[in-house]
Amino acid sequence: MLRTTTCGALTIENLGENVILCGWVQKSRDLGGMTFIDIRDRYGITQLVFNMDDNRELCEAARSLGREFVIKASGLVVERSNKNLKMPTGEVELKITALEILNAAKLPPFMIDDETDGGDDLRMKYRYLDLRRNPVRNNMVLRHKMAQAVRRYLDNLDFIEVETPVLIKSTPEGARDFVVPSRMNEGQFYALPQSPQTFKQLLMVSGFDRYFQIVKCFRDEDLRADRQPEFTQIDCEMSFIEQEDILTTFEGLIRTLFKDIKGFDLPEVPRMQYSDAMRFYGSDKPDTRFDMRFVELTELVKGKDFPVFDNAELVIGINATGCASYTRKQLDELTDFIKRPQIGATGLIYMRHNEDGSLKSSVDKFYNEEELQKWSVALNTQPGDLVLIMAGIQDKVRKQLSELRLEMGTRLGLRDKNKYSALWVLDFPLLEWDEESARYHAMHHPFTSPKPEDIALLDTKPGEVRANAYDMVVNGTEIGGGSIRIHDRTLQALMFKHLGFSAEEAQKQFGFLMDAFEFGAPPHGGIAFGFDRLCSIFAGLDSIRDVIAFPKNNSGRDVMIDSPSTIDDKQMNELKIKSTV
Amino acid sequence: MLRTTTCGALTIENLGENVILCGWVQKSRDLGGMTFIDIRDRYGITQLVFNMDDNRELCEAARSLGREFVIKASGLVVERSNKNLKMPTGEVELKITALEILNAAKLPPFMIDDETDGGDDLRMKYRYLDLRRNPVRNNMVLRHKMAQAVRRYLDNLDFIEVETPVLIKSTPEGARDFVVPSRMNEGQFYALPQSPQTFKQLLMVSGFDRYFQIVKCFRDEDLRADRQPEFTQIDCEMSFIEQEDILTTFEGLIRTLFKDIKGFDLPEVPRMQYSDAMRFYGSDKPDTRFDMRFVELTELVKGKDFPVFDNAELVIGINATGCASYTRKQLDELTDFIKRPQIGATGLIYMRHNEDGSLKSSVDKFYNEEELQKWSVALNTQPGDLVLIMAGIQDKVRKQLSELRLEMGTRLGLRDKNKYSALWVLDFPLLEWDEESARYHAMHHPFTSPKPEDIALLDTKPGEVRANAYDMVVNGTEIGGGSIRIHDRTLQALMFKHLGFSAEEAQKQFGFLMDAFEFGAPPHGGIAFGFDRLCSIFAGLDSIRDVIAFPKNNSGRDVMIDSPSTIDDKQMNELKIKSTV
Structure with a gap:
């Protein structure tokens, strides 16, 4: 080793030792005849001290060092007169006896500091410098620790990590496959997996009983949202289980992660039907760090000649506790918020429950105090509260009020990143109608089993069939989801039929799986967690990009290595x- | 859970318990009024017993079960009269009170047994059934345990696992890149990594200090040898180290694996110069489970008018201990062996050291007893030994004799799969001449550093420049290799120049790395182990295919899912x- 210890290790215990450190020059300052240099590595920072009187040459060499120079410094551990107790090494400094420049450094294009002056683009181009900054590198360390903890937990429960192939088969269902031309099989293509779904099911058919994998998956879709073309899943599957077993096992995983990584005791995770989540929060991934449930007012408010309510399929309100004092301007902001094109609502009705007990609404023309009193009861308002009401077509208005609820949560400081609230959402619909293709799509994927009692509805009311499917939500973000799978060829074939596959297509694409079901497939189910998302929540970050060492930008480009790029004709010819x- | 315990858990301790098992019907036999069924899961096999007298219906149901049916069986743990002490559950059986068929099974196309009647092709097509067989599934369990052990070892040493991207940039140097057309960046392509080499070096520039990753890599090359288009590496890199640190750290990894997984104390790994490995074994990956070193006889045998020796650049022999009694036929077999086109030798000379002490060679016409005596001394033969000698051009004849040495090792039973011998091979050449392209190629890769004392030779004798490069060899197989890297822009540019890159090409392809070297790159180096190969050696298998859950065949096809396959025009149009x- 070029060094005898790291820049984060020396304490008062090491006084009098001769040591060698290697690292980067963080900063340097001259004070009279002294020069102080902070040397940094992954483990910490140590102060080096040089003295003109002791060794002029050495001190001048130190003064010539630029920021980010890589150096090797030998010296004696001495006590600092001016201690910095915020740093683990802050009681000591290294009195330098020898100094070697291991590599010079150009001035970095931005500050290598916790708070940097570098813009996003610059930091992405020089990602290797951005990764030098503690907060960025710490995200990667966190990610490593989380992966290790996941593996430890699952290994203890007899799960086996199995690597499934990356070069697989393209499926029409997954229109957003990345494909890979095969040189050896002319005119043919592999696809990169959007998930190892069919392989993990085959492993259950193989009797692996409990499988997991922390695995890269790929999706070639527009990256408007916080998505990456390659992302990582914690992919899991179990045999001879029921939904309850999956929920218990993986609630255990998430609670263990919170405990091991954050030191946080996540309480038992409550469960909610999908239909209730939509009814109470207008979302299948409600942020339950705060309550502010929807209250249905439709019946209560109809028949008073207020056309907005009279014509609405659904009228719902929330109680924004303590907001009665909102100014006109604040209320206008909320109206502007819900009128933004992404939300697309037309108007907001409010009612103040004033401190003096009086009720005042924006529709006083139509509703008298007695009627407002009923609203107050329904929404359980107290003096000081503000009721926000929206009306419209059920699905739309729920989505819109959900956005407003989140906005109010943010405004009221109810969405603290250091607080965590988890929720299981259960019994998702099996199918969802897709306007564009004018047919039903699998909400989860085609291998999800319907609830046995709902199978009869498949032909008559496909949209009402519930699936044995579940999502785990943390702080309003879906961190994972799964289902009990179909393990029977006939039912699987029926599902493909309902998804618009011909029998031939289904056999061509998924024949291997349906064939496998005929050779003794056990009942099985599983779940997959978005590992990037999970890491970003644990890191208290908004974007998954910050927990990925070398992410791509919104155009799917890696601007650091300048990829993708053109390839030469010779290579294309070989690939036909x-x-x- | 559908079951209360597994098929591998019940012992005499559980007598009198009512339990539920789930699993596959391994076999079934009727004995008078009784029916015995072996039920199998990943954890073991348990005997179920049914009695016509007790419950006719249940017993008949049991008799109707076919092989590989998936069942759920409830019953009472009772002591077996006919104990099978070879099985952990062999002292008990389950007296069945309820039986449910969870899934029927067609007759599998081959026996699900340790020894199967299925041919390779059939087993690959129904890989999910092949994976049910204990020896195959056990390979995957072994692989899982090894991966866990690798992570534990490296995590304890402060290595951080970082996921590097799979969608990267195609490089002309790596002609065998798989490429991925980008939909969002028309006309451009990603490449799949042949290794995360440049990314791990950038992580060192970022100050990650110690990185590892168990990672999929890809190479689109002909699969004649035991290769797969996607394979897995244990990829590692360290900063502020010298070669000695890498050797120590990763020798520790391999020894820990042998200890933890095989219970085997691998002795300290000896080290050998590349040049010595070639001289003594004619191979850079000698099998050191047996010695049988080459002895150079060139000077000793020249000048006796035997043209084969007189014209040869090199004459070398090995002592095949105890083989003096080889028959004419056996010797002919050896001659045939070395004349095979893959080896391409023209002839084999031998000398017997007979039990009576006499020496008899196949070239007695040219060499008298006195001369043969010198051979005997040089090769340290004893009565009963056989000397095998080959002559020719140095590089060729060494390779040929190496093959013969391995063949003799096999014939003499010196290559026991349950014995392990490891070796470090050091100081590989930096460059090797490529006849086809008529230029030097990097033997390891272009980022390997030359030995400082050899840099001066780069211009004059490039082939003689040694690299700071090392391989670890176990039982004659290279299991890993690495190098101390270049961390200086000027030297890296010089390397690219010697590899035939123009300055522009080098900057275009690897500018990001060379730029990074200017911002304070630490001295660093690393190693990568072939994880598939390592697993196959630990499993005592010849092929890496057997330690991969879903391998591809020699044409790069997955015959189970029938991939690669054609994609439709719409998708091609979108990808341009x-x-x-």
């Missing part, structure tokens, strides 16, 4: 493809 | 590519 650009 | 087949 041609670019049509 | 066209097939030219």
Whole structure:
């Protein structure tokens, strides 16, 4: 080793020792005849001290060092006169006897500091410098620790990590496959997996009983939201289980992670039907750090000649506790908020429950105090509260009020990143109608089993069939989801039929799986967690990009290595493809 | 859970308990009024017993079960009269009170047994059934345990596992890249990594200090040898180290694996120069489970008018201990062996050291007893030994004799799969001449540093420059290799120049790395182990295919899912590519 210890290790215990450190020059300052240099590595920072009187040459060498120079410094551990007790090494400094420059450094394009002056683009281009900054590198350390903890937990429960293939088969269902031309099989393509779904099911058919994998998956879709073309899943599957077993096992995983990584005791995770989540929060991933449930007012408010309510399919309100004092301007902001194109509502009705007990609404023309009193009861308002009401078509208005609820949660400081609230959402619909293709799609995926009691509805009311499917939500973000799978060929074939596959298509694409079901497939189910998302929540970050070492930008580009890029004709010829650009 | 315990858990301790098991019907036999069924899961096998007298219906149901049916069986744990002490559950059986068929099974196309009647092709097509067989599934369990042990070891040493991207940039140096057309960046392609080499070096520039990753890599090359288009590496890198630190750290990893997984104390790993490995074994990955070193006889045998020796650049022999009694036929077999086209030798000379002490060679016409005596001394033969000698051009004849040495090792039973011998091979050449392209290629890769004392030779004798590169060899197989890297822009640019890159090409392809070297790159180096190969050696298998859950065949096809396959025109249009087949 070039060094005898790291820059985070020396304390008062080491006084009098001769040590060698290697690292980067964090900062340097001259004070009279002295020069102080902070040397940094992954483990910490140590102060080096040079003295003109002791060794002029050495001190001048130190003064010539630039920021981010890589150095090797030998010296004696001495006590600092001016101690910095905030740093683990802050009681000592290293009196330098020898100094070697291991590599010089150009001035970095931005400050290598917790708070940097570098913009997003610059930091992405020089990602290797951004990764030097403690908060960024700490995210990667957190991610490593989380992966290790996941593996430890699952290994203890007899789960086996199995690597499934990355070069698989393209499926029409997954329109957003990345494909890979095969040189050896001319004119044919592999696809990169959007998930190892069919392989993990085959492992259950193989009797692996409990499988997991922390695995890269790929999706070639527009990256408007916080998505990456390659992302990582904690992918799991179990045999001979029921939904309850999955919920218990993986609630255990998440609670263990919170405990081990954050030191946080996550309480038992409550469970909610999908239909209730929609009814109470207008979302299948409600943020339950705060309550502010929807209250249905439709019947209560109809028949008073207020057309907005009379014509509405659904009228719902929330109680924004303590907001009665909102100014006109604040209320206008909320109206503007819900009128933004992404939300697309037309108007907001409010009622103040004033401190003096009086009720005052924006529709006093239509509703008298007695009627407002009923609203107050329904929404359980207290003096000082503000009721916000929206009306419209059920699905739309729920979504809109959900956005407003989140906004109010933010305004009221109810969405603290250091607080955690988890929720299981259960009994998702099996199918959802897709306007564009004018047919039903699998809400989860085609391998999800319907609830046995709902199978009869498949032909008559497909939209009402519930699935044995579940999501785990933390702080309003879906961190994982799964289902009990179909393990029977006939039912699987029926599902493909309902998804618009011909029998031939289904056999061509998924014949291997349906064939496998005929050779003794056990009942099985599983779950997959978005590992990037989970890490970002644990890191208190908004974007998954910050927990990925080398992320791509919104155009799917890695601006650091300048990829993707063109390839030469020779390579295309070998692959028997041609670019049509 | 559908079951209360597994098929591997019940012992005499559980007598009198009512339990529920789930699993597959392994076999079934009727004995008078009784029926015995072996039920199997991942954890073991338990005997179920049914009695016509007790419950006719249940017993008949049991008799109707076919092989590989999936069942759920409830019953009472009772002591077996006919104990099978070879099985952990062999002292008990389950007296069945309820039986449920969870899934029927067609007759599998081959026996689900340790020894199967299925041919390779059939087993690959129904890989999910092959994976039910204990020896195959056990390979995957072994692989899981090894991966866990690797992570534990490296985590304890402060290595951080960082996921590097799978969608990267194609490089002309790596002609065998798989490429991925980008939909969002028309006409451009990602490449799949042949290794995360540049990314791990950038992580060192970022100050990660110690990185590892168990990671999929990809290479689109002909799969004649035991290769797979996707394979897994244990990829590692360290900063502020010298070669000695890498050797120590990763020798520790391999010894820990042998201890933890095989219970085997691997002795300290000896080290050998590349040049010595070639001289003594004719191979850079000698099998050191047996010695049988080459002895150079060139000077000793020249000048006796035997043209084969007189014209040879090199004459070398091995002592095949105890083989003096080889028959003419056996010797002919050896000659045939070395004449095979893969080896391409022209002839084999031998000398017997007979039990009576006499020496008899196949070239007695040219060499008298006195001369043969010198051979005997040089090769340290004893009565009963056989000397095998080959002559020719140095590089060729060494390779040929190496093959013969391995063949003799096999014939003499010196290559026991349950014995392990490891070796470090050091100081590989930096460059190797490539006849086809008529230029030097990097033997390891372009980022490997030359030995400082050899840099001066780069211009004059490039082939003689040694690299700071090392391989670990176990039982004659290279299981890993690495190098101390270049961390200086000027030297890296010089390397690219010697590899035939123009300055522009080098900057275009690897500018990001060379730029990074200017911002304070620490001295660093690393190693990568072939994880599939390592697992296959630990499993005592010849092929890596057997330690991969879903391998591809020699044409790069997955015959189970029938991939690669054609994709439709719509998808090609979106990707702006066209097939030219």
